[in-house]
Amino acid sequence: MAGDIQLQCSDCGQEFSFTAADQAFFSERGFSTPKRCKSCRMAKKGEQQGGGGGGGGYRSQSPSSHGSGTPVICSGCGQPTTVPFEPRGDRPVFCRDCYVARKGSSGGGGGRGRY
Ligand SMILES: [Zn+2]
Numbered sequence: 104m105a106g107d108i109q110l111q112c113s114d115c116g117q118e119f120s121f122t123a124a125d126q127a128f129f130s131e132r133g134f135s136t137p138k139r140c141k142s143c144r145m146a147k148k149g150e151q152q153g154g155g156g157g158g159g160g161y162r163s164q165s166p167s168s169h170g171s172g173t174p175v176i177c178s179g180c181g182q183p184t185t186v187p188f189e190p191r192g193d194r195p196v197f198c199r200d201c202y203v204a205r206k207g208s209s210g211g212g213g214g215r216g217r218y
């Protein structure tokens with residue numbers, strides 16, 4: 104019975120479909136009809152959540168990553184980098200290079216007893 108509704112985003116002006124599933128979800132939670140398309144909502148959400156660090160000078164080194172990394176300082180080389188997970192305070196975090204280097208040269212005492 105319920106079908107998709109085409110709505111216009113108030114942010115980017117693009118039409119987006121307010122699907123039947125979304126309509127059910129929204130009415131279930133008591134939300135009103137969305138004014139923004141999905142990507143604008145996501146952008147807004149990300150903005151609010153990740154709006155922390157005021158420190159400038161951070162440069163994203165991997166443009167291929169979708170901006171979902173957490174900026175950290177590598178415990179190996181001390182360079183700023185991003186990791187795709189939330190680092191824990193008690194664990195060292197490494198940049199990609201250091202991580203691969205560590206992983207590649209499995210330090211002595213591994214499980215393998217092969218010569
Ligand atoms: Zn939009």
Ligand SMILES: [Zn+2]
Pocket residue numbers: 177178179180181182197198199200201202
């Ligand atoms: Zn490093």
